[in-house]
Amino acid sequence: MKTxxxxxxxxxxxMIISSLVPNESHHIGCSLSIxxxxxxxxxxxxxxxxxxxxxxxxxxxxxxxxxxALALYATLCKRGFFGRDLLSTYDTDGGQMPEHANTxxxxxxxxxxxxGHGLSVGVGFSxxxxxxxxxxxxxxxxxxxxxxxxxxxxxIMFAGHHKLSNLIVIVDVNNFQGFGSxxxxxxxxxxxxxxxxxxxxxxxxDGNNFSxxxxxxxxxxxxxxxxxxxxxxxxxKGKGISFFENKLxxxxxxxxxxxxxxxxxxYEK
Amino acid sequence: MRNDIxxxxxxxxxxxxxxxxxxxxLGYGVLDDMKNEFPDRFINVGIxxxxxxxxxxxxxxxxxxVFVYSIIPFATMRCFEQIRNDVCYHDVDVTILGAGSxxxxxxxxxxxxxxxDIAILRSLPNMTIFSPSDRYEAVxxxxxxxxxxxxxxxxxxxxxxxxxxxxxTKFNLREGMKLRDGxxxxxxxxxxxxxxxxxxxxxxxxxxxICLSLYNISIIKPIKENHIFDKCLGKKxxxxxxxxxxxxxxxxxxxxxxxEVKSTDRIIRLxxxxxxxxxxxxxxxxxxxxxxxxxxxxxxxRKYY
Numbered sequence: 001m002k003t004x005x006x007x008x009x010x011x012x013x014x015m016i017i018s019s020l021v022p023n024e025s026h027h028i029g030c031s032l033s034i035x036x037x038x039x040x041x042x043x044x045x046x047x048x049x050x051x052x053x054x055x056x057x058x059x060x061x062x063x064x065x066x067x068x069a070l071a072l073y074a075t076l077c078k079r080g081f082f083g084r085d086l087l088s089t090y091d092t093d094g095g096q097m098p099e100h101a102n103t104x105x106x107x108x109x110x111x112x113x114x115x116g117h118g119l120s121v122g123v124g125f126s127x128x129x130x131x132x133x134x135x136x137x138x139x140x141x142x143x144x145x146x147x148x149x150x151x152x153x154x155x156i157m158f159a160g161h162h163k164l165s166n167l168i169v170i171v172d173v174n175n176f177q178g179f180g181s182x183x184x185x186x187x188x189x190x191x192x193x194x195x196x197x198x199x200x201x202x203x204x205x206d207g208n209n210f211s212x213x214x215x216x217x218x219x220x221x222x223x224x225x226x227x228x229x230x231x232x233x234x235x236x237k238g239k240g241i242s243f244f245e246n247k248l249x250x251x252x253x254x255x256x257x258x259x260x261x262x263x264x265x266x267y268e269k
Numbered sequence: 270m271r272n273d274i275x276x277x278x279x280x281x282x283x284x285x286x287x288x289x290x291x292x293x294x295l296g297y298g299v300l301d302d303m304k305n306e307f308p309d310r311f312i313n314v315g316i317x318x319x320x321x322x323x324x325x326x327x328x329x330x331x332x333x334x335v336f337v338y339s340i341i342p343f344a345t346m347r348c349f350e351q352i353r354n355d356v357c358y359h360d361v362d363v364t365i366l367g368a369g370s371x372x373x374x375x376x377x378x379x380x381x382x383x384x385x386d387i388a389i390l391r392s393l394p395n396m397t398i399f400s401p402s403d404r405y406e407a408v409x410x411x412x413x414x415x416x417x418x419x420x421x422x423x424x425x426x427x428x429x430x431x432x433x434x435x436x437x438t439k440f441n442l443r444e445g446m447k448l449r450d451g452x453x454x455x456x457x458x459x460x461x462x463x464x465x466x467x468x469x470x471x472x473x474x475x476x477x478x479i480c481l482s483l484y485n486i487s488i489i490k491p492i493k494e495n496h497i498f499d500k501c502l503g504k505k506x507x508x509x510x511x512x513x514x515x516x517x518x519x520x521x522x523x524x525x526x527x528x529e530v531k532s533t534d535r536i537i538r539l540x541x542x543x544x545x546x547x548x549x550x551x552x553x554x555x556x557x558x559x560x561x562x563x564x565x566x567x568x569x570x571r572k573y574y
Contacts, residue, residue, distance in 0.1 A: 110355075111354070117350075121323045121324075127327070127328060131310070151351075154314075154315075
């Protein structure tokens with residue numbers, strides 16, 4: 001089994017496209033943009049063991065942008081939490097893999113789907129681990145548009161004030177949200193400055209570039225700051241499907257069976 | 270009621286290092302001791318109830334038992350989606366302590382009243398609702414639910430409520446407590462207003478020869494329909510009294526239970542009606558004005574005899 005990250009990402013994208021239900025599955029672009037981040041987290045960064053998914057010492061990953069569940073499911077499958085049989089039930093009647101992340105799937109820590117919830121729950125994990133002097137880390141993946149939700153800012157204020165240094169947030173900055181670009185709906189630039197002002201340690205990277213991803217997590221690991229960390233990962237929405245790349249419509253459009261088959265041909269090696 | 274519960278939880282936190290207490294910036298004069306004794310496990314999250322409920326969920330998912338405290342509308346309405354999607358959906362060990370049931374906050378007025386909380390929380394799967402009528406029942410509830418590991422809502426008054434029970438009472442929280450016996454009908458009540466209902470039942474009997482059974486129901490959800498049928502079926506006139514709207518509270522519980530069985534019993538719901546209360550006054554004054562004090566209850570019930 002190939003274990004270098006670009007191969008893993010390639011494989012995860014194949015699994016994503018392969019699992020899509022023609023004319024039914026949405027949020028495809030949202031899943032494709034975060035593949036590199038998930039690959040790094042689950043294959044290099046996080047302490048997880050698919051054989052012991054409830055290990056008390058494990059790191060916690062929360063997909064706050066729950067609509068990108070397919071990317072998480074594919075990554076968990078690739079990592080060995082379950083087989084392709086289960087993955088093939090994604091979005092199907094009677095299956096156990098809904099389009100928003102659900103704990104019915106082995107390896108998923110929190111059922112999400114409404115934006116603005118994941119960070120607060122992550123803070124709860126973080127407080128528990130901090131008080132118990134445990135080494136577990138908490139990773140929360142958020143969308144950029146998600147920052148419109150006020151509840152996140154409650155969590156941001158709290159985490160900064162309480163110096164929760166075992167909490168690491170990754171933001172999928174793909175520049176699109178529900179009905180427009182993030183800049184035209186609510187322009188939060190510069191977002192990193194705002195987080196700095198709330199006492200977070202901030203980083204900016206190309207979120208589809210493995211060497212930048214590796215580098216930033218190393219920096220964070222070596223950071224002596226008693227602060228929560230946030231990585232603004234600039235990504236391409238829809239990365240991997242050329243006609244979806246950087247398009248708002250990749251949030252919504254489903255694929256026909258023919259297009260799916262065509263795309264999968266690119267993954268036959 | 271509130272202070273006794275806090276003391277009970279404080280004791281629990283001494284014995285059990287897994288217990289956390291979160292407050293949304295409330296507790297001045299009430300939670301100071303807890304704050305000083307448990308600096309790690311007592312957390313003032315600030316005026317941020319959505320975050321408070323999310324944090325509670327995260328803590329509970331690591332195996333902690335979490336109490337969350339605020340004034341009822343803030344503890345239940347401000348963060349309702351978090352209660353729904355995080356606490357209840359994941360079925361975690363979070364107990365919501367809501368202070369100020371009904372019109373407890375009197376002169377503070379509408380934003381601090383709790384007249385819809387039972388209605389909205391009843392609609393959530395995995396939620397248990399406990400509505401004690403006095404400090405003894407409240408403390409009994411703490412004992413009853415001490416090993417309960419699912420979402421739970423404690424609907425608490427404030428302090429110095431008139432007592433319905435005493436320290437020797439043998440409680441039956443599951444089925445409800447029978448407080449009076451009578452053949453002319455039945456009253457079901459919940460919460461702190463029960464003390465008024467007891468007075469009303471006695472006035473109805475002594476002055477007007479209307480003898481009604483009276484039951485105090487403190488576990489409003491889940492409720493076994495049998496317990497409702499046993500108390501109500503065939504009684505002809507059933508009255509429910511609560512310091513809560515007539516929509517969605519105890520009254521609705523009874524109506525729902527009896528609606529599918531053959532019965533010619535009438536159910537009359539006493540509670541607050543479909544308008545915001547603009548009258549200004551203390552809880553007792555408001556109860557009088559709204560017909561929810563003992564005399565108002567007597568007057569309303571007499572109309573049916």
